[in-house]
Amino acid sequence: MGRKTTRRNGRDRRYRARRAPCILLLASVFMTGLMPQAMAEVDLSGDFSTSLGIGLGESFDAFEYEESELRLGLRLEVESTNNLRLFSEAWVRSGWDFPALYEDAQDFSASNPFDFESLMPVAIELREAYADLYGFPFPATDVRIGRQRIAWGTADRISVVDNLNPDDLGDFWDFGRHAASGAASLTLYWNQFSVQGVYIPVFKPAVLPAQASTAAAAVLPDISPLTLNSLTADYSLPADDPLANACFGLRARLNILGWDAALSYVLGREDFPRPESVSAVFHTPGVDVDVEVVYGYPRLHVGGVELFGELFGLGVWGEAALFWPEYTTVIDTSAIGGFMATETNEWYLKAVAGLDYTFPFGLYVNLQYAHGLAYENRRDGLQDYLILAAEWLMPGGRVKIGPIGAALEVDDFSQMDDSWALALSPEIGLLPADNVELALGMHWIEAREGTTLGLQTAGTELTIRGKLSF
Amino acid sequence: MRKKTFAMNVLAPAALLCVSACLSWAEMSAQEILEQVDRTVNAPEDQKMTATLVLIDKNGGRQERVIEIVQKGSDKRLARFLAPADQEGIAVLTVPEGLIYVYLPAYKTVKRIASHVKNNKFAGTDFTYEDMEARDYSRSYNGELLREEADAYVLELVPAERGSDYSRLVMWVRRDNFLPTATEFYDRKGNLVKKMTSSTAEKVDGYWISRETEMIDLTQDHRSRMILDDIEFDTGLSDDVFTTRYLQR
Numbered sequence: 001m002g003r004k005t006t007r008r009n010g011r012d013r014r015y016r017a018r019r020a021p022c023i024l025l026l027a028s029v030f031m032t033g034l035m036p037q038a039m040a041e042v043d044l045s046g047d048f049s050t051s052l053g054i055g056l057g058e059s060f061d062a063f064e065y066e067e068s069e070l071r072l073g074l075r076l077e078v079e080s081t082n083n084l085r086l087f088s089e090a091w092v093r094s095g096w097d098f099p100a101l102y103e104d105a106q107d108f109s110a111s112n113p114f115d116f117e118s119l120m121p122v123a124i125e126l127r128e129a130y131a132d133l134y135g136f137p138f139p140a141t142d143v144r145i146g147r148q149r150i151a152w153g154t155a156d157r158i159s160v161v162d163n164l165n166p167d168d169l170g171d172f173w174d175f176g177r178h179a180a181s182g183a184a185s186l187t188l189y190w191n192q193f194s195v196q197g198v199y200i201p202v203f204k205p206a207v208l209p210a211q212a213s214t215a216a217a218a219v220l221p222d223i224s225p226l227t228l229n230s231l232t233a234d235y236s237l238p239a240d241d242p243l244a245n246a247c248f249g250l251r252a253r254l255n256i257l258g259w260d261a262a263l264s265y266v267l268g269r270e271d272f273p274r275p276e277s278v279s280a281v282f283h284t285p286g287v288d289v290d291v292e293v294v295y296g297y298p299r300l301h302v303g304g305v306e307l308f309g310e311l312f313g314l315g316v317w318g319e320a321a322l323f324w325p326e327y328t329t330v331i332d333t334s335a336i337g338g339f340m341a342t343e344t345n346e347w348y349l350k351a352v353a354g355l356d357y358t359f360p361f362g363l364y365v366n367l368q369y370a371h372g373l374a375y376e377n378r379r380d381g382l383q384d385y386l387i388l389a390a391e392w393l394m395p396g397g398r399v400k401i402g403p404i405g406a407a408l409e410v411d412d413f414s415q416m417d418d419s420w421a422l423a424l425s426p427e428i429g430l431l432p433a434d435n436v437e438l439a440l441g442m443h444w445i446e447a448r449e450g451t452t453l454g455l456q457t458a459g460t461e462l463t464i465r466g467k468l469s470f
Numbered sequence: 471m472r473k474k475t476f477a478m479n480v481l482a483p484a485a486l487l488c489v490s491a492c493l494s495w496a497e498m499s500a501q502e503i504l505e506q507v508d509r510t511v512n513a514p515e516d517q518k519m520t521a522t523l524v525l526i527d528k529n530g531g532r533q534e535r536v537i538e539i540v541q542k543g544s545d546k547r548l549a550r551f552l553a554p555a556d557q558e559g560i561a562v563l564t565v566p567e568g569l570i571y572v573y574l575p576a577y578k579t580v581k582r583i584a585s586h587v588k589n590n591k592f593a594g595t596d597f598t599y600e601d602m603e604a605r606d607y608s609r610s611y612n613g614e615l616l617r618e619e620a621d622a623y624v625l626e627l628v629p630a631e632r633g634s635d636y637s638r639l640v641m642w643v644r645r646d647n648f649l650p651t652a653t654e655f656y657d658r659k660g661n662l663v664k665k666m667t668s669s670t671a672e673k674v675d676g677y678w679i680s681r682e683t684e685m686i687d688l689t690q691d692h693r694s695r696m697i698l699d700d701i702e703f704d705t706g707l708s709d710d711v712f713t714t715r716y717l718q719r
Contacts, residue, residue, distance in 0.1 A: 045555055085719070134719065142715065151579040189715045258567060260582050308582045313633070315584030360589045360635055395690045396527050397594040434533050434554040469556035 088129035161304030198249040229283035259309035298327035400429035421447030500613030528691040589635040
């Protein structure tokens with residue numbers, strides 16, 4: 001199997017996205033070319049949104065820009081006949097540029113002070129572009145071909161069976177966001193029963209957050225009393241081998257006795273990198289070491305089950321997924337007088353259970369328990385979370401309290417005092433007119449060392465958000 | 471001769487009408503009136519229409535929603551938002567057994583919604599999901615005839631099953647075509663909380679329909695006006711339209 005090794009960091013990811021305009025252009029031409037002469041309906045819609053995050057420090061004493069984004073989302077939909085529909089969505093993204101300028105200030109002045117792209121980085125991302133063929137090739141089947149989001153699961157944003165598209169952790173607070181995949185899917189419908197088969201020819205890994213480099217340190221072997229001089233991470237992707245890349249999914253859904261149930265199976269790859277080898281060599285003998293980690297995306301089998309129903313007026317749901325990755329991790333510290341060890345396949349089980357209710361005065365509340373989130377892929381690394389979400393559109397429809405999110409993580413129930421983390425993200429929104437939303441919010445994390453949520457920047461962040469739809 | 475003609479032409483039919491009206495009043499129970507209402511409201515095999523919902527707050531501020539609605543019988547309905555832009559494409563499917571599914575284009579997924587949503591406002595309007603539901607009045611309510619007015623029957627309706635946010639409704643039904651013209655909604659404490667009036671009744675393709683309906687939320691001084699356009703009846707809608715397959719198209 002051919003393997004392609006890449007070395008990445010956050011800056012590479014930002015610039016890589018600039019190649020996307022070509023893709024968008026090609027997609028537009030492709031879609032325009034497909035339009036029949038007598039096209040029936042063309043709908044162009046979208047939204048313009050902007051957000052600004054200001055870090056306030058742990059003691060409200062250190063103000064700095066944490067994140068900023070200007071985003072134009074464009075959606076083009078063409079329905080040429082009752083049986084053919086084309087859809088595409090692209091994001092044009094930029095920032096208010098404060099962090100970009102500060103991060104790149106040195107490189108920028110050293111290389112090309114007149115480089116417009118360094119000053120004003122813009123990324124264009126083709127979120128989706130697909131064709132729907134209804135009643136094809138049989139009256140009871142629909143086909144979708146192209147770059148598409150295949151959202152499986154009944155849980156709210158933290159589904160454990162939603163494993164076909166790569167996770168997108170570009171925005172930590174946007175739980176459940178996935179990137180689309182180039183895929184072909186066929187769904188067969190028969191009364192209350194449906195079966196969907198999906199083929200994804202080319203594997204894509206997850207979009208990692210900026211804190212991924214911190215996560216890499218978690219696989220380091222214990223090298224004390226030596227110190228770490230450098231940590232190098234290489235990422236190994238399946239190259240052009242169709243078999244190595246191919247991912248498949250099958251999902252059957254049924255409504256029985258008022259309950260919606262589904263069974264699914266995915267043959268895919270872990271979209272978060274898992275270490276294939278970890279090796280340590282001396283940089284300065286007896287003092288510090290260089291560690292090199294090679295990450296891969298091993299084959300993964302996932303069997304899932306979903307259920308949604310109603311009890312006493314409450315919406316209730318549950319999901320469970322058994323993950324079986326095929327991997328071997330070799331840890332070699334013999335060069336520094338350590339050991340050589342090998343870890344192999346280890347299955348793990350993730351689950352979500354939740355309930356929701358809307359009070360008569362309009363307050364929507366949703367409570368979920370999760371054992372293992374998307375980026376946790378080791379049996380001993382699955383944490384327990386209690387996640388509360390609420391939203392209330394106040395009388396008059398001009399003020400929205402929420403979405404309010406609260407997540408409690410507990411890593412070890414026997415040592416709760418030292419293994420918990422709490423994240424809060426309340427928001428208040430104003431809807432001054434149709435299609436306009438302005439919001440002021442806050443992200444706040446209090447976490448013990450070693451917790452997953454603790455990998456995020458501690459302290460408080462103030463967020464300002466605006467959105468205009470058209 | 472002239473007197474005889476007057477008696478035959480005017481008095482006799484008037485007397486007949488009066489007797490007939492008295493007899494029909496005496497004969498028609500509240501339940502029978504509700505069955506007549508069902509025959510009027512749910513008469514078409516299926517219906518398609520575009521509803522424009524205008525939301526008006528106490529200061530006169532307005533918001534607008536446009537929804538395409540298709541319905542078959544009294545228990546299958548699909549509503550799809552055409553406007554405003556931030557809600558475009560959201561679709562709600564109601565099927566027998568009270569199951570509700572919603573399609574959210576932003577998430578590319580069909581979600582089931584539990585019945586707790588029924589008592590909530592539909593898309594920010596003063597109509598709740600329960601108000602918007604297609605239904606058989608005679609099966610959903612136990613009726614009592616309160617009084618007869620010159621051109622309307624006045625009925626009190628008590629929900630036949632638990633789960634409604636209303637303790638009772640008072641409904642005015644036109645005597646000539648059994649079309650509801652006004653409804654008062656009382657909460658569980660017995661307070662009058664909302665009032666709905668229907669106007670511009672007309673016959674389209676042989677079926678009576680109210681083109682304009684206004685719901686006033688008396689507790690918040692907020693009103694929603696629903697205007698129906700592009701009405702079509704009996705177009706032969708397939709049952710396939712009322713499935714999750716069609717919902718996500």
